[in-house]
Amino acid sequence: MVRVASEAREDHDKHAVLDLEHFLPYRLSVLSNRISQDIAALYEQRFGIGITEWRIIAVLGRFPGLSANEVAERTAMDKVAVSRAVRTLVDKALLHQAFNDQDRRRSELGLSKKGFRIFDEIVPLALAYERDLLADLTNAEQQQLMGLLERISASERALGQN
Secondary structure: OHHHHHHHHHHHOOOOOOOHHHOHHHHHHHHHHHHHHHHHHHHHHHHOOOHHHHHHHHHHHHOOOOOHHHHHHHHOOOHHHHHHHHHHHHHOOOEEEEEOOOOOOOEEEEEOHHHHHHHHHHHHHHHHHHHHHOOOOOHHHHHHHHHHHHHHHHHHHHHHOO
């Protein structure tokens, strides 16, 4: 057993080094997951919806009439996961789904009255969480952070096109 661990260590030393604790994509992913889980604690038990369902509700609360594919694109979520969550939300009567008159393959999604009630309850909780999360930053630092995130997003979009 000691020999295997020793060989694994020697083999490990021959490879490139990735310092995850300082690797931006990893740090952003971990932070995003933790924040999403914190916010999810605000609504999962109370409303019986998960992170994917909430993201769909949040997007449709802001941009009604999107298709499931457009929701997936806007949120960078997996199309299959979005499709499954849309079915769940329709079954729970939180979303309504209407087929486009010109293209019957395209369905447009929107929040139902029940969906908007949940949206209207969660939004203030999410905004309060964001306010608390950013409370240690000055207004100037918050604006700088948002500007930096936008610049990184623009760089990612440009890199993603290559």
